[in-house]
Amino acid sequence: MGDVSKSYPADVAGAAAALFARATEILKVGERLALCTIVRLAGSGPRRAGAKMLVLDGGESVGTVGGGALEAKTTQWAREALQDGRPLYRTFTLDLQQASEEGMTCGGEVDVLVETFDKRMPAAPDFFAHVVALLTRGERGRLVTAITYDGEGIVTDRYLLVDGACVAAMSASGRVVPEDLLRASTPPVSSLLEGETVRYFLDPLLPPITVYVFGGGHIGRHLVPLCHLVGFRTVVVDDRADFVSRDRFPHADDLRAVPSFDRAVEAIHLGADDYVVIVTRGHGGDQAILRQALRQRPGFIGMIGSSRKRGLIFQQLLAEGFTQEDLARVACPVGLPIGAETPEEIAVSIVAQLVAMRSAQREKG
Numbered sequence: 005m006g007d008v009s010k011s012y013p014a015d016v017a018g019a020a021a022a023l024f025a026r027a028t029e030i031l032k033v034g035e036r037l038a039l040c041t042i043v044r045l046a047g048s049g050p051r052r053a054g055a056k057m058l059v060l061d062g063g064e065s066v067g068t069v070g071g072g073a074l075e076a077k078t079t080q081w082a083r084e085a086l087q088d089g090r091p092l093y094r095t096f097t098l099d100l101q102q103a104s105e106e107g108m109t110c111g112g113e114v115d116v117l118v119e120t121f122d123k124r125m126p127a128a129p130d131f132f133a134h135v136v137a138l139l140t141r142g143e144r145g146r147l148v149t150a151i152t153y154d155g156e157g158i159v160t161d162r163y164l165l166v167d168g169a170c171v172a173a174m175s176a177s178g179r180v181v182p183e184d185l186l187r188a189s190t191p192p193v194s195s196l197l198e199g200e201t202v203r204y205f206l207d208p209l210l211p212p213i214t215v216y217v218f219g220g221g222h223i224g225r226h227l228v229p230l231c232h233l234v235g236f237r238t239v240v241v242d243d244r245a246d247f248v249s250r251d252r253f254p255h256a257d258d259l260r261a262v263p264s265f266d267r268a269v270e271a272i273h274l275g276a277d278d279y280v281v282i283v284t285r286g287h288g289g290d291q292a293i294l295r296q297a298l299r300q301r302p303g304f305i306g307m308i309g310s311s312r313k314r315g316l317i318f319q320q321l322l323a324e325g326f327t328q329e330d331l332a333r334v335a336c337p338v339g340l341p342i343g344a345e346t347p348e349e350i351a352v353s354i355v356a357q358l359v360a361m362r363s364a365q366r367e368k369g
Contacts, residue, residue: 306338
């Protein structure tokens with residue numbers, strides 16, 4: 005098995021790539037759109053900073069800033085911006101009654117930036133296309149939006165930064181990116197920097213985490229569409245060719261049939277942005293995959309199994325030279341403890357754990 009490619013089409017390169025790909029298509033056919041972005045959240049809110057939504061001239065929306073009262077107000081602001089042709093910066097306060105209706109325990113304050121784009125801005129589709137290309141290559145970058153006031157309203161300048169260089173820009177003012185922002189590492193979460201005359205919104209562009217599902221049986225078959233639904237890229241690996249067919253896994257991004265599980269991980273080159281879920285059909289396959297995965301230290305390793313199976317496999321791996329620290333990295337049994345029994349329920353518990361792990365890792369940076 006060769007190295008699994010980390011280049012993916014835009015529709016599986018995460019929500020950001022899909023949204024910017026749609027924006028590119030809209031602008032190329034000459035339609036107008038408003039890009040709405042949460043740039044600051046204080047207290048509770050339906051979504052964090054960085055959440056985006058497109059509002060088209062005809063009223064259609066793509067993406068979400070969290071639904072409910074905030075989304076309704078944001079849509080209203082987007083229509084105002086489209087009519088006026090100028091960007092807006094607005095603050096929405098979620099009072100206690102609204103917070104209760106939204107299912108939150110307290111209110112919050114949200115700053116929303118609304119920018120408009122149309123065919124008079126020829127740099128826009130090219131800029132968005134650069135963002136999509138970056139994410140579909142599986143690379144990391146940063147969007148930097150400079151927000152200033154010109155006496156009549158706000159002006160925004162956008163920059164795409166990769167490895168300390170500005171590779172694309174939409175600058176109405178001619179402003180350049182400060183050197184300290186160029187040199188700074190990509191932040192794990194979106195943030196707003198307040199300067200004396202300009203605000204900088206820093207928005208990380210991160211490719212989706214790849215979940216390698218070893219085992220194309222009942223659990224794997226239910227797990228993959230759930231992973232796809234919440235924005236993971238998925239690769240299914242099995243030693244039975246008929247268990248990694250496109251008919252069984254229409255949502256998988258890659259399917260790999262291997263002669264055996266004994267060396268199935270060696271050519272993949274797992275990294276911190278890769279998760280491993282081990283659900284093969286037997287004890288031997290699970291142990292073979294776990295042994296190889298532990299040597300590469302991916303971001304997450306989870307293995308199906310009872311406490312007895314866990315004890316037997318861990319005892320064997322300790323005898324082979326692995327340490328207790330190595331084994332402490334393994335979630336076994338994989339999945340949150342929700343009392344899951346059926347393959348469908350187990351798949352739900354696993355994807356919930358993967359989402360929790362992804363959120364914790366990105367918060368930590």
